Amino acid sequence: MERSICLVHFNKTPGGIELLMPGIIRSFSRRKFHIFVIRPSDGPSVYENLDCEITFGSRSNTKAIWRLMQFARQHRRSVFHLFNVGPLFLLAIRLAGVSRVVYSIRGTVYWHNRIESVVLKRIWRMAIDSGRHIFTSNSEYSGNVFNEKVLSTVNCRLLYNYCDSGRFKVKSESEDQSGKNKIIYVGRLAAGKGLEEWLRVAVELHHDFPAICFEIYGSGKLEEMLKLQIEEKGASSYISMPGHRNDIENVYRSADLLLFLSERESFGNVVVESILCGTPVLVSDIPSMREIFRDYPEFILRKDTSITEQIRINLQKMEELKTRTLDAHRQFEQRFSMDSHIKTLAEIYGRFDD
Template sequence: MKNTCFFNSTSFWGGGEKSHLEYASNFQRRNYQVCLVTSSGSELEKRAQEQAIPVFGFQIGKLSFLNPFMINKLARFFRSQQIDTVFLNSSADLKTGGLAARKARIKNIVYMRGLAVPVKNSWLNRYLLTRVVTHPVPNSEDTKKMFLQKLSSVLPPENVPVIYRGINFDDWDKRAVNPHIFRENDELILGNVGRLVKQKGQDFLIDIARELKQKGLRFKLVIAGVGPLEQELKTKALNNGLEKEIIFPGFYKNIRDFLAGIDVFLFPSLWEGFGNAMVEAMYEKKPVVAFNLTSNPEIIQSGENGFLVDYPKLDDFVTTILKLAQDDKLRQHIGEEAHQSVKSRFSFDRIIQDWEKLLD
């Protein structure tokens, strides 16, 4: 695993792109030879250049795996860089990058499965996952369960290890923090961050905010991020008379600025491979309220380092928030427990040992 390539052709910035950049940066610091293959002009390419990580842009589309000239071009690139390990993230990259890596006879072809939804048991997927990929690695037990739901006949569970997402908490602690002040009086500041898409469940937050207002809680709800549902969510907040309570500040490059300005982190996602935003909030000692879905129970022990609410019980979600609003000591205690739990389990130093054990 000495010459490693992170292959990610996604044009927008999301969790998979953030993960690849962080892994590339941390592997490089440990004296691995690292490069990134990206879509030309992407945000990932730009950020890799800012961090002085070798990055190579290609014009890669969803159907590039059908283009033998592109496959040969990428295979020649892998051979020229003497790559021995390729990390793939999306299904599109699994096809294009995976086929090129196989043609280049790369030793380790890793599929970092982060999407907690079933995979079709198609001929193409069976071929890619049994003849191309050498190491399918989900990022949580729930992701693994969903990944194998239709593939257990071709992929034995014992051949599919789980490696959680690592976070470099040392780097995190070094980031300058300029807290965004949302509080005007003595309100409780509730926060959520993520792409504004249906999966992330931000529409539930508006329903929750309506109930909290009816119960007389003084609060502000800050929903950070951008995405296709932004205008729809703003309209729903306005139609519910919540224009003073709900803030949409947009995208944050330094998420610590956002987290430093909130009291409680709300996580209503409908599915997550690994709740990275939730783990970051927990590291910042923010008590989390989340639905008891997907991989969330692997991270939160309800009542100990956060709170899990059965989906879709909004009344229970509201009750838990009110409980935290009324008890400063409880918020502090849960926040401290959250910090310690994620620091010990998800530090990059610990996670990279799992990768080295698997691939070396």
């Protein structure tokens, strides 16, 4: 018997984790899905046009945990797939009697001080059932961090985030190929994404490349602060913030370069999506980017020299960067394919079927 699947994650709005959900649900059409979203919020939902039951938690951790436990008791015979929700929510479903658990590691920050470290490590150990729970990580890096910080005995199975190559694909010859001298950012507008540095670099590049426009796509807590900074820098004529786009593949294809200066990522969907669309990227030198671009170091901005100067040099040799982008595209189509992701997930879910 194929068991129903309960997906548990924090937000319904589009993000790296959330955008995986529609593809997973559609790929397992024979299974019934129940969704628990921990934080209720306004804004667009990744579950629009999908026929599945959605239960919301609360902005209060206490209320959210209580509602999750009620949800878990109701569906305790299902397979629960948790996406980076942390030890408290994992412990809650264990206490509710759920034994069939897949936990997907997506982050790399587990605590912020020594006291949190001591307390949360103990909660993790109470929450994890090593004999039954299956752990996956969206990169070798995130799995290694979990083993180093949380529990070394957990076997983290590598399960890269997938990208839909049918949606994210190189612009066809029949489409408009004219460049617009455009550099973009795509992602959440949140702390740790390097957005203040992104604005600083954009202003510096404008002096040498006045024809280039810069566009920031996404939504988040820093939106108003970024708009204010753009105005204060007198950069409103060449830096814009169009917001969230459902057709983000067209945004990639309309750009000349994706500039991604995040300070920390467990993976980095947007850089893979951009490459699949044939748009070059330049990224910060962090572990997850080194893993993604292990065979293509030219896309990584080194730490030992000026970021702005490195971008200037790359803008002057864009044809070379575009050629390497097409090389990477061919590798990424296989390495980060939806088929590979779903095949592995089907094998994992199948372990819990009767």
